[in-house]
Amino acid sequence: MANYDPTSIDVMVPTNASETNQLEFYQGYNKILKFHSQFKTNAIDPEAVFKGTVLQKVQAAILTRWWTVGAAASFTFECYLVIYHASQSIVNVYAATNKAYKIASSLFALMSDPENFIDLCLIRCFHKGYISPHLDWLQSSTDLTNTQAFQSHNVAVRHYLMEYDLLNLLSTTLFKSYFEAIENAGFPRGTTDYGRYLKKACVFMESSLVSLHNHFKRWLSPLILPAALMSESPTARVVASLMMNVAAPTLQA
């Protein structure tokens, strides 16, 4: 895969069914190759550590812990070419009645559909740009309490940062990857299909924003917000002014 030349099919002249099938696969592979420029294609040392390589196993998408879905999407994106190739290999090796054959066969079809790939990119970008950094902070901060979690005094500010990220995520450098996937699939900027994918991304962000407001508004309630008085001084002063019903401090002050 690391040394694959996409132009090799130009000189292929199949003389039997096996070679015809091989040519068809290469044509399909070339199509997938154009989906994105960030696929991992480097050669792997099987003796080295598996973690971070295509030899690592994919994280199961557990629907009670949705960060796993984001992690699985990130891994699948990076190893898309390898998994696509593996699916074809399994179809070639196993009998049609075998479980692995049935899964590989349907996976092959799913991976060939550019719409699925573009949606996968959307999940990946959202995970890397939003879920992962905020989850990391929530799980690692020990401010004030010297204990992970127990960050009630910082959640009001975190809520603001999360909302800011959601409103600006589509225009970040990270999301160029998503728009590249749309354009590479043959939907250039300005076309109806490009607009459809843009709208899908907006619905995605809006749903997340609604969910954020639904689940974090409690932290801004009169009963819980005073916890932010133990946050950093500028935040504490804003909350204090709210509680005392006086003008909020200015940036200069």
Add this chain to the structure above:
Amino acid sequence: MALGDRLSGKKTYLACDKGNKKGVGHFAKVLSDWNADGSVNLQLLDIDAAGGKSYQCAAGVQASMNKLKLNDDDNTHLLHGQTTDAGGGGVTDSLYGEMRQLELCLDEDRCLITTCTIHALQLQLHNSVCNALGDGGLDKANAMQLLHSVYDLQQALESDEWR
């Protein structure tokens, strides 16, 4: 007994979550309180089973909290707040209402009720995917089913063969 003594009269908070591993229900309850030196005390109370409804969860909390008291009716271990995940039974205001009826916690003006932020963050991804892209399923042909299929394929093979 030692834990009951230490927590008697202290401002104690409860974090709880209902689990169901291999068909066996677990209701994990963790107590926390604030130390004078500025740190947090954490104590797993128990993971005794409870039903899925709020009143059943409240009864479970009551049984667990009673272990800390000398007499079941003592008000020496009133909860000052609770944290749960969101959705389903035995969470947030619904659980508070049932616990209040059992006199396990303070009145609503003093009892701090919050939801788990880690769970809430992940719900955002859940809601976005389900609303914009659709959820997975064997009869579906979408990105979620693609992810499930990659994992299923990997599981259908031996590790060495996959690699």
